[in-house]
Every structure is written in C-alpha cells, then in structure tokens.
Amino acid sequence: MxxxxxxxxxxxxxxxxxxxxxxxxxxxxxxxxxxxxxxxxxxxxxxxxxxxxxxxxxxxxxxxxxxxxxxxxxxxxxxACRHNGTVPDLSDPVRLACWRELEAAKHRLFYSLLRWNLPVRTRAEDPEHGLIFNFLADDPARGQRIMTGHDNGLITIALTEADELERERRRLEMGEPYRTLLGHFRHEVGHYFWDVLVRDGGRLNACRTMFGDDSMDYGHALQRHYAEGPPQDWRENFVSAYAAMHPWEDFAETWAHYLHIVDTLEMAAAFGIEVRPSADRIGGLSAQIAFDPYGAESLDAIVAAWLPFTFAMNSINRAMGTRDLYPFVLTPAVIEKLRFIHRLVQDVAKPRGR
Incomplete structure (x- = not known):
C-alpha cells in the first residue's frame, strides 16, 4: 500500500x-x-x-x-465490488457497519491483486470458477454458524469476523498469534489462486514438491489437526501451525504472508523508513526500504528488508506493551516456500501503478 x-x-x-x-x-x-x-x-x-x-x-x-x-x-x-455475491441485510445498521469493515479489507486485497494484474475473473465471466464473495451472518435461531472458507472460487466470509471482540475470542480459542479481516481475505484468495495458477497453470508437480501431496484426504487431515495439533517441529517448516494441517493450507498461509510482507514493505517505503540501529555493529538489523516490492525480481531483497523491519517494529510494539506486529518466524524452509509464491506471482504479474 x-x-x-x-x-x-x-x-x-x-x-x-x-x-x-x-x-x-x-x-x-x-x-x-x-x-x-x-x-x-x-x-x-x-x-x-x-x-x-x-x-x-x-x-x-x-x-x-x-x-x-x-x-x-x-x-x-x-x-472489486463486481465480485460480490451475497451481502448482508443492509437495512440493519449493525450488519451494515460490519459489511463496511469487510469491504475495507476486501478492497485492500484487490489493491494487491490489481497491482500485480493477476488473473481474476468474475462469475459472469466464468460461471463455474469465477471469484465471488458471500458475506453471511450467523443465524442463531436455526443454530447456524457461518464458517469462513473457499470452495471453487466461492469465498465465504463470516460477518461476525468484523466484530473485534468475537474475532479476538476466536483467536484466543484457536491459539492463533494473528487474526484479522485482511488476513482472512488474503488466505482464502490463496486457495483461489492455487486453482488458477497451480492446478490450472501447469505447476502442480512443482507445487507438490515444495508443499507436499495435496491429494491426501483433506477431511482426515482437518480432524487430525484439531484432535492432535500440529507436529512438534512445525516451526521449522511452516509459517504457522495451521499451515501444517494440509498442503492446501500451507500454500494459502504462505500466499497470505507473501501479501502481508509485500504490501507492508510498500507502505514502509512510502514513509521512507530506514532501519539502521546504532547498536548493530554487524549490519544484520539494518535495511533501507527504497524499492518497489511489488516489482522485485528477487525474493532476497524482500526478505533482506523484511527481517530488520519486523525486528524493529516488534521491539517498538513491545515497548508499548502490545503484541508483535509480525509474530512469526521465517525459517529457511519457509523462505523457500515464499520464494515459490514469489516466482509464481512474478511469472504472471504485470505490475502497475508504480
């Protein structure tokens, strides 16, 4: 941004x-x-x-x-809005306010998709696989609880996620270090682009080599994840515990983090942020963010800027007594997965609006 x-x-x-x-x-x-x-x-x-x-x-x-x-x-x-399917009852002031929050996050997602000029088709253009968003509210009278998710281009976002108290309750309940509306949009659209760029883009074997065999039973993997949790060594190979559940989720989580990193670095560059701590005698915590991360040819420049930037911002947040801005660790294995996403995007992207 x-x-x-x-x-x-x-x-x-x-x-x-x-x-x-x-x-x-x-x-x-x-x-x-x-x-x-x-x-x-x-x-x-x-x-x-x-x-x-x-x-x-x-x-x-x-x-x-x-x-x-x-x-x-x-x-x-x-x-952005031509991809909307179902929206909530806008005559209800509470639901209208929640929908506005969802739209703010969705528009930030589309800013990134349009910056790269990624292939995005509506349901009118592609009735079977076009990207469409349904914003749905829970129905307590029927005991219906909406779950956020993706199904063949249809992304469902639970309206209750716009409630900060409810979103924080779910974050704590699920042991997540990070849970935001924008994070939901970036993760779910990762599933859509797995379909478009990997499955339908001739990159399935390369993706399986990096993320694992996606043909494993998803339902069984989901049950195992919530019953047993992630493997003890998940931090060495996955960007989040949820990414360890199934290769599809690993791809979507990595995709979301790539968008987090690139868009945040663009804003840091817009502010002319430079990280150069006087205590850093080696240079490992220094970075000058003076490039367009959306058009970066190599992931190395992105990572070299991201790590010092997040070290600095996490330290500042801790000084304020708040949670880390980026509470994740990028291990070598995770960086290689980010590199796969970077190449995937750059192979089809035509960056605009520099």
Whole structure:
C-alpha cells in the first residue's frame, strides 16, 4: 500500500479517504492506475484530476459508504465490488457497519491483486470458477454458524469476523498469534489462486514438491489437526501451525504472508523508513526500504528488508506493551516456500501503478 497525494493541493492522502481535509475536494480510487485522484463533478459524472479523465462514476456501493472506487459510466460496480455475491441485510445498521469493515479489507486485497494484474475473473465471466464473495451472518435461531472458507472460487466470509471482540475470542480459542479481516481475505484468495495458477497453470508437480501431496484426504487431515495439533517441529517448516494441517493450507498461509510482507514493505517505503540501529555493529538489523516490492525480481531483497523491519517494529510494539506486529518466524524452509509464491506471482504479474 502507498501514500497518495491530492492533485488539487498536494495534501497526503490515504487509501480509504473520501475527501481531502485540506482543500475539500472529493477523492476516489482509480483501480486501473492504482492511484487516488481528486475529483470534480461534471454533469452526472466526475472528472479525475490525476489524469484529466472524464465520464467516471462511483461504484454503486459508494451509496452505502462501503466503496470509494470509480468505474466507467454504464458500469454499476467497480473492479472489486463486481465480485460480490451475497451481502448482508443492509437495512440493519449493525450488519451494515460490519459489511463496511469487510469491504475495507476486501478492497485492500484487490489493491494487491490489481497491482500485480493477476488473473481474476468474475462469475459472469466464468460461471463455474469465477471469484465471488458471500458475506453471511450467523443465524442463531436455526443454530447456524457461518464458517469462513473457499470452495471453487466461492469465498465465504463470516460477518461476525468484523466484530473485534468475537474475532479476538476466536483467536484466543484457536491459539492463533494473528487474526484479522485482511488476513482472512488474503488466505482464502490463496486457495483461489492455487486453482488458477497451480492446478490450472501447469505447476502442480512443482507445487507438490515444495508443499507436499495435496491429494491426501483433506477431511482426515482437518480432524487430525484439531484432535492432535500440529507436529512438534512445525516451526521449522511452516509459517504457522495451521499451515501444517494440509498442503492446501500451507500454500494459502504462505500466499497470505507473501501479501502481508509485500504490501507492508510498500507502505514502509512510502514513509521512507530506514532501519539502521546504532547498536548493530554487524549490519544484520539494518535495511533501507527504497524499492518497489511489488516489482522485485528477487525474493532476497524482500526478505533482506523484511527481517530488520519486523525486528524493529516488534521491539517498538513491545515497548508499548502490545503484541508483535509480525509474530512469526521465517525459517529457511519457509523462505523457500515464499520464494515459490514469489516466482509464481512474478511469472504472471504485470505490475502497475508504480
């Protein structure tokens, strides 16, 4: 994620901004340019100051304050919202507020997918395998509890995950060091891209060599994981305990962490963050984040910046008495799995909006 600049007054902008606090211009995101733009009304459309464009309109979900993306006149939904399937009852203020939280996370996910120009098709374009999101609420009257998950391009996100107290309860109940809405989206879309880039992309054997044989029974692996827990040495080979459950989950967890790392480093670079502790006499804790991680040819540069950055941020968080920003360890085995994801993405990516 980047910082943006108001074209009307030069004020610094953030991804979710709707209005410039300095000059009052309306703001909108241009997905094809991965950039924010100041806008000016022109008849029933908007002119974008970022590129002098005309005839753009807001996504229909802007009416619910759930989207600030522009699309072409005649299009109802933007590049992110056209992948929505079922949304909650928006006449319910509580569910509307939860859905807005889900949309904020989903739009940050799509920022990354569009930055790489990864192949993403809607259900209208691919009725059987297109990417679609259902945001569903629990039904206590029927004893129905929605589970977040993926099934052949259909990603279900439980609305209750937008409740911070409930999400924290589940995090503690499941012994997870990290649980966020954005993390859910990044993990679940990893399953979708396993289908698209691995299974259907001719990389299945290479993926099995790295992550293991995915043909093992998933249901049995799931039962074993919750009954016995991960193997004692899971930290040596997996980025999380859940990744040790099945090769599909190992891939999705590694995919999610790759997105965590790349997007966070882009924001660190936007702030000009440099890690150079005076106590570091060897240089192992030093890094200058002055490159575009979305377009990095090698994973080595990403890892070399990420490790010092997270050491620094974790130390700062501890000084504030809060949990580590990144409570995970990247062992050599995990780094090689990240390298597989990096190559997979870079083989098909056409980075935009640098």
């Amino acid at each position: 980047k910082l943006f600049v108001c074209q009307a007054c030069g004020n610094v902008l953030y991804f979710e901004n709707r209005t410039c606090t300095r000059c009052g211009h309306g703001l909108a995101f241009l997905p094809e340019k991965a950039s924010m733009s100041a806008i000016e009304p022109e008849d029933e459309t908007f002119r974008t100051l970022a590129d002098g464009g005309r005839g753009r309109v807001f996504c229909a979900n802007a009416a619910f304050d759930a989207c600030n993306w522009l699309t072409d006149a005649g299009e109802r939904y933007c590049r």
